[in-house]
Amino acid sequence: MNKVRGLFLAVAAVVVSGVTLVAPAAAQAACPDVQVVFARGTGEPVGVGRVGDAFVDALRPLVPGKSVAVDAVNYPASLDFMRAADGANEASAFVQNTVATCPDTQIVLGGYSQGAAVMDIITVAGAPTLGFVNPMPPTVADHVAAVAVFGNPSIRLLGGPLTALSPQYGxxxxxxxxxxxxxxxxxNDxxxxxxxxEAGLTTQAAQFVAGRLATEAPITTLAGQTHGG
Known part of the structure; x- marks a missing residue:
């Protein structure tokens, strides 16, 4: 994962004295068709976790001919739930780097349990809050094809599912x-x-995401309105 992140940082276009330095063609060619960014649940070992693995395994055969890369959000996933902001900052930075270096890549966001809260933060918070200091610009939403979250605490803590809380991503x-x-x-189960x-929900999510990847995402304006289909 660190090598992948290093690649994005190394080849990102930079502006020096008004001159734009464009990433090398070889690096651009390495961009995946689909980039999954997944945050694991509390207490799971480093990686995307059991739910993330099952989701990605179910998704790959549903998008034949497309390359699928996976980034595991690097954050503690500990009982200190305020550290979810660390995951949100890291995920936001990775997504923004992907947009800058691989603008044609379709991005899929995902998370389980506390990892779902990480995705709540980056898709709902439009301004810094509670340790989250790296909000994603509204135009990033144009590059995110789908979001899949499991066991999302926002339903209880924020009063609704992510589908209702985020105008741009819902x-x-x-x-x-x-x-x-x-x-x-x-x-109480x-x-x-x-x-x-076991409930088949990772497969259900993969089917939804594959459908989104097969359709053209609407263009999102700075006002958060959508046009097209």
């Missing part, structure tokens, strides 16, 4: 809660929070 989001999972509903793969 319509391209699938926000899945497994039955009475208490993290994302008023239920704790085991449900660990059964997103």
């Amino acid at each position: 319509y391209k989001t699938i926000d899945l809660c497994n039955g009475a999972d208490p993290v994302c509903s008023n239920g 704790r085991p449900a929070h660990s059964q997103y793969v």
Whole structure:
């Protein structure tokens, strides 16, 4: 992952004294067709986590002929939930670098549990807040084809699913809660929070995302309105 991030930083276009230095053609050619950015859940080992792995594995065969790269958001995923802002800052920076260096790449955002909260932050917060200091410009939404979140605490903490909370990203989001999972509903079925793969919800999300990748995303204006289809 560090090598991939280093590549993006190294080949990013920079402006020096009014002269734009464009990334080398070889680096541009290495851009994936689809870039998945996924944040794991609390306590999961470094990587995209079990839900993220299942989601990506289900997605790949649904987009034949397209290269799919995966970035695991680098953040603690610990019981210190305020550190989700660290993940949001890291994810936002990676997405913005991808847009700058690979403008034709379709970006897919995803997260499970606390990782879903990371995605809530970068798609809802338009200004710095509670440790999140790197909001994404509105134009970034044009490059994000889909968002898939699982066991999202926003439903309880923010009063609704991401589909309703984000004008720019909500319509391209699938926000899945497994039955009475208490993290994302008023239920009390704790085991449900660990059964997103078994319940087939990672496959459902992959099918939704594949559909989004196959259609042209609307153009989002600076005012957050959408046009086209």
